[in-house]
Amino acid sequence: MANKQTYLGEFEHCVLLSIIQLSENAYGVTIRQYLKKSIERDVTLGALYSTIERLENKGLITSWKGESKPERGGKAKRMVKVTAQGLQSVKEAKQQFELMWNNIQLLET
């Protein structure tokens, strides 16, 4: 089952795109704020971290400990980055959506 296809969930897709957009500054707070600012989705840190864990287990993102600041109570940031597999997965999802949207004029103004 080495090449087992893993499909992205809707929220996983949003989180991966946020991480790509945030580039070098992607961690819990910034991802949460980006989701709120860009798609008005107010998610809890619990939901976000459980998705981050899942994405990391799937090999779609990687994480490491970042800097710790006094305003974080001295706790280090958990920085995240999309892996090559993650990028491929997002591209495939985009292509699939484009195919599904093809020739649908119902919602176009």
Add this chain to the structure above:
Amino acid sequence: MKHPLIAMCKSLIIQCLPKNINEDVCGDIEEEYNQLTAENNSKLQTNLWLIKHTFITCGYFMMTTNKLWALFISAFSMSLFILMALAIIWLSNYSDISAFSEQFWQQFSSGSLHLVFFEANFWQYSLQSLSKGLELHLWFDSTAFIYSSIALFILVKLHHKYNQSIKLFLSMSIALMLLPYLVGSIVLATKDIPMVETGPIIATMWLTIFYLIIPVSFQLIQKINHRNKTK
């Protein structure tokens, strides 16, 4: 000086969340809290934000399917343990046979032991007996003890050797726990045993469940937690 509310919320997060992420979440929640405070939001609004996010985040990790299963198993096993304890108290001390109908005794002595739990007299007597103090010898039956020890040994050995699935472990546990009960019920139903001699058989049937239910549930919850960590 650290705000006491943030300290309380962080300690709650540390208690409820898995070790590998609780520090990250604590740092993130404190950072956002400080950002909101710096943005001149009202103190009440910021504190409410903190409390809301702490509880939702903790609830998110506490109310997982596996944790709810563990909670259900604990509640069920404790209920069964208490039920068996009350049944043993009743069996060992009860002397007023006339309080139950003749039909009840006929069905009871022919193996339908569960009927006792539907009798008001049973609940009244066994709950009253709790306040009188109980003798230690009531809780010991050599046959049930030996059988339970062997059954538990088999379950633990198989768990360590083959690490069988939760479903298989659960099926084997139920089978081993209920085997003496089923055998006892068949014996009582098929053989004509005098009423006075049924007591030790019934004691073995009930005490086996009494001895096994807590350790088996503990093993089962450990398996569920282990699967949770390795997932």
